[in-house]
Every structure is written in structure tokens, then in C-alpha cells.
Amino acid sequence: MRSVFLEVRLSLSIDFPGLASVAFMLNSMALLIALCGSWLLLATRWRRQLAGPTGQLAESQVGMGRSRGGAAIQPIDKFFYAFGSGSLVLAWLLSSLTRLV
Helix, strand or coil: CHHHHHHHHHHCCCCHHHHHHHHHHHHHHHHHHHHHHHHHHHHHHHHHHHHCCCCCCCHHHHCCCCCCCHHHHHHHHHHHHHHHHHHHHHHHHHHHHCCCC
16 A cells, blocks of 8 residues: 555655646647637638628529628627737647746
8 A cells, every 4th residue: 555655755856857748738839829719710701701791692603592691690709819919829829828838
């Protein structure tokens, strides 16, 4: 029983020279968040362009003959724009945080 406790206690020690890998992990996480956020912004812009100037999907582009109103799309677009922009800001903050580590 005592040897198990000793092994757990030793595995929780902090490796100070290994803190350089923390910056790499933060930068990798920032890159992943930035890619996801930018993809969300681009996909929302493409969806708005596909909706056309009237706010309805063009029947020739969809091919199903259904159309949606632009008023129903606007709140979700605002959310997607805010979430995508927020993720880019979070990625920038994580990236700038690595300078302090």
C-alpha cells in the first residue's frame, strides 16, 4: 500500500524544464480554435451569399423548390458571427499568453 502512494506522489511532481511544452500546447490549441472560428465565419458568409439578396434561397441553386425567409436566418447568423469572432479573439489571447509562459 505504501509503494502505491509513493508512486502516485512521484508522478505528480512538476517538471520545470518541460514548461516549454506548455507554450507549444497553448499555441496548438489557439491554432485549432482559430481554424474552427474562421471556418464558422466563412460558412456563415457562404450561407448568406447562397440565400441571395432577397433573403430566400434561390430555387435553381437548391433544386428542391423550398425557400426560407431571411428574417428567420438573421438571428442564427448573428450568433454564428459572434461565436466565430469570439473564438478568433480567444485564439489571439491564447497565442499572446504564450509570451508570458
